[in-house]
Amino acid sequence: MRMIGGLFARGGPTDVTCALVLGMAARAGGVARVVAAQGASAFFGGRGVCAGTRAGVSWVADLELTNTDDLRTRFGLDSPQDIVPVLYERRGREFVHELRGGFAVALHDLQRDVLVLAVDHFGIRRLFYSAVGGRLAFASRASALGAVPGVDMSIDPGAIYRYLNFGFIPAPHSAYRGVRRLPPGHRLVADGTGVRATPYWDLTFTEDRISLRTAAEATYRATEEAVARCLGHAAMKETGAFLSGGTDSSTVVGLMSRLTGEKVNTFSIGFGEKRYDELEYAAITAAHFDAAAHTHIVTPAEAFEVLPRLVDAYDEPFANDSAIGTYCCARVAADSGITRLLAGDGGDEIFGGNERYRTDAIFSLYARLPRFVRQRLIEPALAVMPSGDAGIVGRARRYVRRASTSNPDRFYSYEFFFAQNASDLLDPSFVAAAGAAAPLADLAGHWRKTRSCSELNRLLYLDLKLTIGDNDLYKVSQTSELAGVRVSFPLLDLDLVTWLAHLPARYKLRRLEKRYLFKRAFRELLPSATLAKRKHGFGVPVGSWLRTDERFRGLAKDLLLGAPHTAPWFRRSAVERLFALHAADSTSYYGSLLWTILMLELWHRRHVDGRVSS
Numbered sequence: 001m002r003m004i005g006g007l008f009a010r011g012g013p014t015d016v017t018c019a020l021v022l023g024m025a026a027r028a029g030g031v032a033r034v035v036a037a038q039g040a041s042a043f044f045g046g047r048g049v050c051a052g053t054r055a056g057v058s059w060v061a062d063l064e065l066t067n068t069d070d071l072r073t074r075f076g077l078d079s080p081q082d083i084v085p086v087l088y089e090r091r092g093r094e095f096v097h098e099l100r101g102g103f104a105v106a107l108h109d110l111q112r113d114v115l116v117l118a119v120d121h122f123g124i125r126r127l128f129y130s131a132v133g134g135r136l137a138f139a140s141r142a143s144a145l146g147a148v149p150g151v152d153m154s155i156d157p158g159a160i161y162r163y164l165n166f167g168f169i170p171a172p173h174s175a176y177r178g179v180r181r182l183p184p185g186h187r188l189v190a191d192g193t194g195v196r197a198t199p200y201w202d203l204t205f206t207e208d209r210i211s212l213r214t215a216a217e218a219t220y221r222a223t224e225e226a227v228a229r230c231l232g233h234a235a236m237k238e239t240g241a242f243l244s245g246g247t248d249s250s251t252v253v254g255l256m257s258r259l260t261g262e263k264v265n266t267f268s269i270g271f272g273e274k275r276y277d278e279l280e281y282a283a284i285t286a287a288h289f290d291a292a293a294h295t296h297i298v299t300p301a302e303a304f305e306v307l308p309r310l311v312d313a314y315d316e317p318f319a320n321d322s323a324i325g326t327y328c329c330a331r332v333a334a335d336s337g338i339t340r341l342l343a344g345d346g347g348d349e350i351f352g353g354n355e356r357y358r359t360d361a362i363f364s365l366y367a368r369l370p371r372f373v374r375q376r377l378i379e380p381a382l383a384v385m386p387s388g389d390a391g392i393v394g395r396a397r398r399y400v401r402r403a404s405t406s407n408p409d410r411f412y413s414y415e416f417f418f419a420q421n422a423s424d425l426l427d428p429s430f431v432a433a434a435g436a437a438a439p440l441a442d443l444a445g446h447w448r449k450t451r452s453c454s455e456l457n458r459l460l461y462l463d464l465k466l467t468i469g470d471n472d473l474y475k476v477s478q479t480s481e482l483a484g485v486r487v488s489f490p491l492l493d494l495d496l497v498t499w500l501a502h503l504p505a506r507y508k509l510r511r512l513e514k515r516y517l518f519k520r521a522f523r524e525l526l527p528s529a530t531l532a533k534r535k536h537g538f539g540v541p542v543g544s545w546l547r548t549d550e551r552f553r554g555l556a557k558d559l560l561l562g563a564p565h566t567a568p569w570f571r572r573s574a575v576e577r578l579f580a581l582h583a584a585d586s587t588s589y590y591g592s593l594l595w596t597i598l599m600l601e602l603w604h605r606r607h608v609d610g611r612v613s614s
Contacts, residue, residue: 050080057089058108063101065103069232100493104127106127106138115190121494122473124492127181130151130178143316151178152177156173158438159175160430160600167318168316168320174316175603183469185200185201186198187200203464203497204501208502208504209504219500223251226493227342234340236260239341240265241264241343245285247347248351249344252343254285266282266285267330268286268293270296276539279295303540310482317603320475323475324542330485331483339485342489348463350497352509356411357460366403367403382396408446409443411443411459430568442466457505542592543595546598565609566601
C-alpha cells in the first residue's frame with residue numbers, strides 16, 4: 001500500500017493548496033518529513049498541528065487535548081510534542097484510547113509499513129480519505145483530495161440527497177464519490193492486508209440504579225471537572241465563552257467564574273428581529289456571574305458580507321444558517337484579543353434538553369393505551385368522521401398517524417421535506433441515482449446500535465451522532481477557526497458524557513419535564529430565569545432576510561431562478577413555488593428550505609466550478 005500524506009489545514013480555505021502532499025512512498029521519507037518540507041508548525045499538545053519522526057514512526061496530528069497534563073505525568077513525557085509517538089510506543093494501535101478532547105491523528109509506522117488514522121470521539125476534528133489504485137490519501141478537507149490523481153471527485157448524488165434532507169452530509173459519506181469521512185470515534189488502519197475503518201469507541205447506555213440526589217451531586221462535580229480540564233492553564237484574559245443565554249452556555253460561564261475566581265469574558269450576538277434576539281437572557285447570566293459581557297448586533301448587511309467567507313470555509317454543502325451568527329460572535333472575540341472560546345454544545349444531547357424529546361414522549365403516550373382501545377375504538381372512529389385535516393378531528397388524525405409511526409422515523413417525521421416531497425421537487429433521475437431511502441437508512445443504522453436502552457437514550461444517541469458529530473461541531477469549529485479562535489467543548493468531555501449515560505433515562509426527561517436532573521444539579525448555580533427559559537440558541541433570521549432584505553432576496557432569486565448550476569437536481573417549477581410560498585408565509589419554514597438550496601448552489605459554484613458568485 002502506497003501512502004499519500006496530508007497536512008491538516010488550519011484557518012480556512014487559504015490552506016487548501018498546501019493541505020495535500022503528493023508522491024510519498026511508504027518507506028521514502030514518511031509523513032512528517034514531507035509535512036516538515038511544507039512548513040507545518042509544531043505546537044504543544046492542544047495548541048494545533050504537530051508533526052515529527054521518532055524511532056521509525058512518523059506522525060502529524062491536530063490536537064486540542066484536555067488531558068495533556070495527565071499524559072505527561074503518566075507517561076513521563078518531556079514535552080507535549082511527544083504525546084503521539086510515545087503513546088504509540090507504549091500502546092501500539094490502542095494509543096488512541098489515551099486521548100481526550102479534539103484530535104485528528106495520522107501515524108505511519110515505517111518499520112511495519114502501517115498507517116493509522118484516528119479522529120476524536122465526538123467529531124470535533126475531521127479526516128477524509130480515499131483508497132484508490134493501491135494508494136491511500138488523506139486530508140483534513142475533502143476537497144484537498146482532488147489533487148490526488150485517480151481520486152474520483154465527481155459529485156455523489158446520494159450525499160447531495162442526504163444534504164438536502166439533513167442540511168449536512170453525515171459520516172461516512174462525503175460530497176465526492178471517491179472520498180470518505182472517518183466517523184467520530186473511528187480509527188482507520190492501512191497495511192498489507194487492506195484498509196479497515198472501525199470504531200474504537202462508542203457510547204453505551206447502562207441506566208444504572210442511583211438516587212436522584214447522588215446523581216445530581218455527581219453530575220455537578222463531573223461537569224465542573226470537565227470545564228476545569230478544558231480551561232487547563234489558559235490565561236483568562238485570552239479566554240472567553242460563547243453565551244447565548246441558554247442553560248448550557250450559562251452553566252459553562254458560571255463554572256468558569258467559580259473555578260478561576262476571575263471575570264469571565266462572554267460573547268453574545270443579537271439581531272434587529274426581536275424574535276431571534278436573546279441578548280436579554282445573556283445579560284441576565286453575565287450580570288449573575290459578574291462577567292465581562294461583549295455583545296454585538298448582526299445586521300443583514302454584515303451577514304451578507306460574511307457569506308462568501310463561509311462558503312469558502314465549508315468545502316462540502318452545509319445549510320446550518322447559525323454558522324453566520326457563530327462566526328460573527330467568534331470574530332468579536334478575536335477582535336477583543338481572545339484566542340480560545342468554550343462552547344456549550346452537547347448539553348441538550350446529554351441532559352435531555354431538546355424540545356423534540358418532550359414532543360416524542362407525548363406521541364409515545366398513545367402506544368401505552370390498550371391495543372383494543374387504539375385499533376377498535378379510536379382509529380375506526382376517526383376513519384368515519386368527516387374527511388380533512390382541519391379542526392380537532394384533523395389534529396387527532398395527525399396525532400394518531402405520527403404516534404403510530406415507530407422511531408427513528410417518527411423523530412424525523414416533520415423533517416426530510418425533500419424526501420417526502422421528492423416527486424414534486426426533485427428530478428426523478430436524481431432521486432433514482434441518490435437512493436430514495438438513503439436518509440432513513442442512515443437513521444436506522446444508528447438506531448440499530450442502541451437496541452438495549454430506553455427510547456429516550458436511543459434518541460439522544462441519534463442526536464449525538466448526527467446533530468452533534470455531523471452538524472453542530474462542524475459549524476462551531478469551522479467558523480471559530482475562520483475567525484482565528486480555537487474552541488473547546490466541555491460538555492462533550494468523555495468522562496461527563498459516559499457518566500450521564502449510566503443514569504436512568506427518567507432523570508433526563510420526567511413526566512414531560514426536560515432536563516429534570518440538570519435543573520436539580522445546577523439550581524444553586526444558575527439564575528432562576530435561565531433555568532426557566534425555553535431553548536433558543538444562536539438562531540439566525542435568514543428566512544426573514546430572504547423575504548425582506550434586497551441583497552439576500554436578490555441573490556437567491558438570481559442564482560436559483562436564473563441559470564442554477566444545481567438545475568439538473570430540481571424541478572424549476574417547484575423552486576418557483578417555494579419562493580411564492582415563502583413570500584406568503586410569516587414563518588421561516590419555506591425560507592429554511594430555500595436557504596438549503598441556496599447554500600448548495602453557492603457550494604457548487606465555489607467548490608465544484610471553482611469560482612465565487614455574489
